[in-house]
Amino acid sequence: MDKEGSLSKAQVIMPTYNRFPITLVKGKGSYVWDDQGNKYLDYTSGIATCNLGHTPEPVKQQVQEQLDSLWHCSNLYHIPSQQQLAEKLVENSCGDQVFFCNSGAEANEAAIKLARRYAQEVKGTNASEVVTFTNSFHGRTLATLAATGQEKIQKGFAPLTPGFRYLPYNDPSVLSTVVSEQTCAVLLELVQGEGGVIPVDQEWLNQLSEICKQNDILLMVDEIQTGMGRTGTLFAYQQYGIEPDVISLAKGLGSGIPIGAIIAKEEAAKAFTPGSHGSTFGGNPLATTAGLATITELVETDVISESAILSDYLVEQMRQLQANHSSIKDIRGRGMLLGIVVEGNAIDYVHKAREHNLLILVAGPQVIRVLPPLTTDRQEVEEFTAIMAKVFEEIEEV
Ligand SMILES: Cc1ncc(COP(=O)(O)O)c(C=O)c1O
CATH class of the missing domain: 3.40.640.10 (Type I PLP-dependent aspartate aminotransferase-like (Major domain))
Structure with a gap:
């Protein structure tokens, strides 16, 4: 987006949100697409809202x-x-x-x-x-x-x-x-x-x-x-x-x-x-x-009980990440409302994840918040974990 374009957008909407520099135009299940055609794994669920995934x-x-x-x-x-x-x-x-x-x-x-x-x-x-x-x-x-x-x-x-x-x-x-x-x-x-x-x-x-x-x-x-x-x-x-x-x-x-x-x-x-x-x-x-x-x-349906089982798998994957990365201080939460407590600024991880086509959130300055749709599956959990491993490696390298 050119400078003029972004300025005019900023002028008509009150700046109550710091927006990420992407425009989402489509969603299906656990994925969203931006206006440039890029696909993202959405582990924010529109901030715990699209629990059945997008456009169920x-x-x-x-x-x-x-x-x-x-x-x-x-x-x-x-x-x-x-x-x-x-x-x-x-x-x-x-x-x-x-x-x-x-x-x-x-x-x-x-x-x-x-x-x-x-x-x-x-x-x-x-x-x-x-x-x-x-x-x-x-x-x-x-x-x-x-x-x-x-x-x-x-x-x-x-x-x-x-x-x-x-x-x-x-x-x-x-x-x-x-x-x-x-x-x-x-x-x-x-x-x-x-x-x-x-x-x-x-x-x-x-x-x-x-x-x-x-x-x-x-x-x-x-x-x-x-x-x-x-x-x-x-x-x-x-x-x-x-x-x-x-x-x-x-x-x-x-x-x-x-x-x-x-x-x-x-x-x-x-x-x-x-x-x-x-x-x-x-x-x-x-x-x-x-x-x-x-x-x-x-x-x-068994969507909730399945999500609880998958949450255990997701937590297990996160704990493996924790074992490899000293910047992870704690993993906490319940079901598909999970937090990764980090040493540095949680927002840095969120930005880095987005560069790798994964959307996650913060919950305060030092907690990464992960809110997958309840309908996510094992393969998507593994995609999330692989991206997060890269995110931690790249941030720790700096
Ligand atoms: C626990 C809790 N209560 C209340 C609210 C406010 O909800 P809304 O933004 O729909 O007004 C939120 C939103 O994040 C929330 O997480």
Whole structure:
């Protein structure tokens, strides 16, 4: 692209993202193509969104049919695909009722609103504080950036929405301080994604869950990144033996068609009554058709269990890389949400990988984040490993 071209692109889009210098125009399965015809192995899955790979056939077919019938009609009318998607989410989780929106931040907004209203309208208290954790990421709206325990996300947006208290993640010494008179909910990720691919500690989570139960405080898990099969089960909480009161979802729910949702247990869901919350696009026919086709594929095939088996193979391959490269400090994560902790700058590895036609991400300055589609196979895992071996060799040579 010439200089003039890139300048005019920069002028019309606000520079909220540092973009990589490629333009993607096509995707199929685990691969994407740029406008120059170059093919890349996409182990970012559009940031944990295209869990069934790019343009998956079962979702495409349903969305194409829906495009021929009805795109949008508002929530003033019944929407069959919304009803069916809600039924599938409820059948496959510990929750009872669903609210639909359009993104992860909106899902967490809904969760926060539900928690406050539950405390104030259902329990009849003044509690409004939501406890969250350092290094968390919950979104970029005014409330969800305030919920996010990272200063860099909050910088410049003061005054921050009040009502959040941050505690160190996985730290047993803070458990006794979780509950105050003001606390109405705890919100956490079970693997902190953006914060560095940090899995929750089982014992700590057990205790946290127990504290919530005993004090009638809502346990809300942000499964926006970990959900829809990403960590080896439909929802990550299913591996930990806990039952959240509220689950927030987005990303993988629509295979790339924008959609968000919260699923809540009946008691918590009571807090939302007609007029208390809403969204023009939330749960619209097109988005929920994509969601329904996606969850149907996830729960009615063995794609998730196969991905969990393949994750073990991928981790094994990464550990072999680690044995050969001292710059790899740790491999961590769950399922197809994996992190490689490196000595240098993670972004250097991401750039080098792209030069070798592999797309990966960072999660903080020193963690490479690897998010393959759940549908990837052994051959692609080996292609990934071979490229990463070259990337580590070339960076270590410098
Ligand atoms: C755990 C988590 N919560 C919330 C969000 C925000 O989602 P969205 O970008 O769809 O608003 C993200 C996005 O990365 C996320 O990873």
